[in-house]
Amino acid sequence: MKTTSVRSRLLLPVFLVTLGLLTCFGALLFWKFRNARPASAIRQLRINEICTVNPGTAIDEATTYEDYIELYNPTDEAISLGELWLSDNPRHCDLAPLPDKTIEPHGFLCIYAVGSEGGSPEGQPSVPLSVSEGETITLAWKHQSESGITTSLLVDSVTLPSSIRPGAVYARTGDGGPEFDQLRPTPGSSNQDASSVPEAPVIETASGFYENEVAVTITAKKGMTIRYTLDGSDPTSDSPEYTVPLTLTDPSKNPDQYASRTDITEEDSGYLPPETPVDKAVVLRAAAFDSQGGVSNTVTATYFLDFSEKEGYEDAVTLSLVTDPENLFSSEKGIYVRGALYDNAIDAGLIYNGLPWSFLTDYTNYYLEGRSSERAAHVQLFDASHNLALSQDCGIRIRGNESRHFPQKSFTLFSRKKYGKSTFDPVLFDTDISYPNLILSCSRTLKKAFFFDLVADRDTATQRYLPCQVFLNGEYWGMYYLMEKYSAEYLAGHYDVEQDNTLLIKDTRYVEDGDYEALQNYRDLRDFLSQADFSDPENYAELLTKMDMQSFIDWMCTNIYIANTDTKPLGGNVLTWQTVTPENDTEGDGRFRWILYDLDDSLGVGTDLATTPAYAFDSFTGHAVYAALGFLDDEPMPALMKNEDFRRQFVLTFLDLANENFRWDRVKALLDQTAEQKPWADKSWDRWNAAPETATFDEELQDLHTFFEHRAEYIIPMLADHFGLEGTLADVTLTSVPADQGSVVLNTITPDLDNADWTGQYYTDYPITLKAEPAEDSEFVRWEITGGEIANGAIEDSEIQVRLDGDTRIIAVFEKK
Known part of the structure; x- marks a missing residue:
């Protein structure tokens, strides 16, 4: 074979x-x-609509601001989401498993993208993703067999544009279809009902101050119809159509639309609107309309005409705040008026005329709070030379407590991404800080802002501010203070700390900014303050690791000196902050610090000023009728007063403030500068006081003048009495030192010795601390002391302590290198 x-x-x-x-x-x-392939229906599931910045959409009777990803089921079968995943990273499509939900045939489901720490609306599905412009969002199917083999398939993918217009979502123009556009949100319903958000028109003529009249040109993309308004309202399809340049003239003689209202405070308040028309600017608002019913976002411009002929605006910063009148003055949603809440409560007998404001907080629109009370607006700021410095959309809310029922109300301004920008442009206060929020505070009292100027150099935080003349929807609304708002951004900008590492606490229990869990740090401090015996040096040393004692003492001494009756260091109307994780050895060391806040009730408000003038009020232990205790009797002062180091630091700091920050000639000079605001303030007073409610600007200046001229002679002996000082009050004179040689630090202050001697008064009970700081090309040689003696250190040491035997003269001797 x-x-x-x-x-x-x-x-x-x-x-x-x-x-x-x-x-x-x-x-x-x-x-x-075959068994590892998804069903045909799953492969047809589509990402239908993506919201990167939710402007506020309805869920039942609530409103949510969480972003979302809407899915659409175009099939005739119900689809289970059990093996589906969403992701914002195309390389890792399985970042967020979808909840065990079912989408009905031809149905829609919103998955809320709440980020790593957010929370979805109650009862709504969510994923821990954040969706942003420019990202790619994927929907993937992933299956794991019993043997452990994993099979995945990309079901759908959508790449978001790099810029999405405020108020718009990125959505399919036909449900499940191939084409996308920027549409109005329709979460959970068909996109067929959504209108597009076309590009806004451009107002070519700049906002600003003009003589006589101004011709305004508006342009838009071809095929668009431009419509406009002149009363602050958002343009609608019924608004006038723009066809040729608008010729605008001064409307100041026209009847008031908003300044004439009387429903902006209680019926029996006695408030009377202005007797003659207020000054007015022209507010122009425009929007573009397409043939399919799409409406662009509104653009806004403000024109001040013939204002060189009007009094009260020379060299004034001017602010125009514009919002649809319904947002402020409608009975149902207007946040500036009593509104339907009040009317319904009157009809129901729940309230009646004559009740104090504190009984009406639940029954007036202007006491509404939170996101539901925020209204869209546009703000424009013109500097003292009338150049446009800021122009952007924002949100506004009424702010304050008692002041909400004042006719001239204060606002908080919010810059949010849904309005176009997350922060206001950094053009304010010369800080280079981009603020997410600003305060527009009514100028009812001058002192609320003035005190910040006096202690801006101290270790307690203060707010910078700009006096400005405000126009609301084009009508003069009075002088306001545009102010910094304390926030994580404020702390990061002023103290060079990490924004995400700060904790800001209001009234000892509300977290204004930061992680709520970190509030326990403050609770631990409070517990330690209430339980420890600070006569024990070890306990006091431990306390100094938890709180910045100089910041606390600066806060205490300032409030006591100005006789603030509406704050407590561990109570109400106080802000405290810390860096949660220590960053450095200065303000980022993790210790708690204090912030000056709400100074309206200074100068002894709430006390019997008829018998005891404000300057003679003993604010160490005295208090207003609505308070139970004075500063020294309230926590934590009784415990701290047991420690001699604390008492010494407190006494010397108080005298430092009295001798330098509150020194009469310094205060008088600042008051003289503040008097330059008089033309603006007088105009504002005339606007709001047809039936006089508040002191005039001159009267307020005089009150401050009188208070500070006499305060030291009363409050300094009170300091000696309450701290048991037995020594005498001695003059300390520092001899003049040219700035090019060096400077001298006295305790916590650095007096100006460049041109003249400096003299302050200190009790002889405690030695004072002196530190010589030579200029760059100089060196410190020695101290020359007359009337006192060195208690610690040597005559050639740059830092010494001096015991006062009586009036003392001290010379710091420097020499050029």
């Missing part, structure tokens, strides 16, 4: 067996692959 024949007969069965095995294996692979 031939060898070739035998091999052929042997290979045939091997071939047949191999073919059978391969066939079986192929069948197994086929069935495995």
Whole structure:
């Protein structure tokens, strides 16, 4: 038998067996692959609408501001989401598993993208993703077999544009279809009902101050219809159509639309609107309309005409605040008026005329709070030379407590991404800080802002501010203070700390900014303050690791000196802050610090000023009728007063403030500067005081003048009495030192010695601390002391302590290198 024949007969069965095995294996692979494929309906599921900045959408009777990803089921089958995932990273499509939900045939489901720390609206599905412009959002199916084999498939993918217009979502123009556009939100319903958000028109003529009249040109994309308003309202399809340049003239003689209202405070308040029309600017608002019913966002401009002929605006910063009148003055949603809440409560007998404001907080629109009380607006700020410095959309809310019922109300301004920008442009206060929020505080009292100027250099935070003349929807609304708002951004900007590492607490229990869990840090401090015996040096040393004692003492001494009756260091109307994780050895060291806040009730408000003038009020232990205790009797002062180091630091700091920050000639100079606001303030007073409610600007200046001229002679002996000082009050004179030689630090102050000697008064009970700081090309040589003696250090040491035996003169001797 031939060898070739035998091999052929042997290979045939091997071939047949191999073919059978391969066939079986192929069948197994086929069935495995088939079983690992998603159902046809799942492969047709589509990402239908993506909201990156929710402007506020309705869920039942609530409003949510969480972003979302809407899915659409175009099939006739219900689809389970059990093996589906969403992601904002195309390389990792399985970042967020979808909840165990079902989308009905031709149905919609919103998945809320709440980020790593957010919370979805109650009862709504969510994923821990954040969706942003420019990202790619994927929907993927992933299956794991019983044997552990994982199979995945990309179901849908949508790349968001780099810029989405405020108020718009990125959505399919036809549900499940291939085309996308920027549409109005329709979460949970068909996109067929959504209108587009076309590009806004451009007002080519700049906002600003003009003489006589101004011709205004508006442009838009071809095919768009431009409509405009002149009363602050958002343009609608019924608004006038723009066809040719508008010629605008001064409307000041026209009847008031908003300044004439009387429903902006209680019926029996006695408030009377202005007797003659207020000054007015022209507010122009425009929007573009397309043929399909799409409406652009509104653009706004403000024109001040012939204002060189009007009094009260020379060199004044001017602010125009514009919002649809319904947002402020409608009975149902207007946040500036009593509104339907009040009317309904009167009809129901829940309230009646004559009740104090504190009984009406639940029954007036202007006491509404939170996101539901925020209204869209546009703010424009013109500097003292009338150049446009800021122009952007924002949100506004009424702010304050008692002041909400004042006719001239204060606002908080919010810059949010949904309005176009997350922060206001950094053009304010010369800080280079981009603020997310600003305060527009009514100028009812001058002192609320003035005190910040006096202690801006101290270790307690203060707010910078700009007096400005405000126009609301084009009508003069009075002088306001545009102010910094304390926030994480404020702390990061002023103290060079990490914004995400700060904790800001209001009234000892509300977290204004930061992680709520970190509030426990403050609770631990309070517990330690209430439980420890600070006569024990070890306990006091431990306390100094938890709180910045100089910041606390600066806060206390300032409030006591100005006789603030509406704050407590561990109570109401106080802000405290810390860096949660220590960053450095200065303000970022993790210790708690204090912030000056709400100084309206200074100068002894709430006390019997008829018998005891404000400057003679003992604010160490005295208090207003609505308070139970004075500063020294309230926590934590009784515990701290047991420690001698604390008492010494407090006494010397108080005298430092009295001798330098509150020194009469310094205060008088600042009051003289503040008097330059008189033309603006007088105009504002005339606007709001047809039936006089508040002191005039001159009267307020005089009150401050009188208070500070006499305060030291009363409050300094009170300091000695309450701290048991037995020494005498001695003059300390520092001899003049040219600035090019050096400077001298006295305790916590650095007096100006460049041109003249400096004199302050200190009790002889405690030695004072002196530190010589030579200029760059100089060196410190020695101290020359007359009337006192060195208690610690040597005559050639740059830092010493001096015991006062009586009036003392001290000379710091420097020499050029």
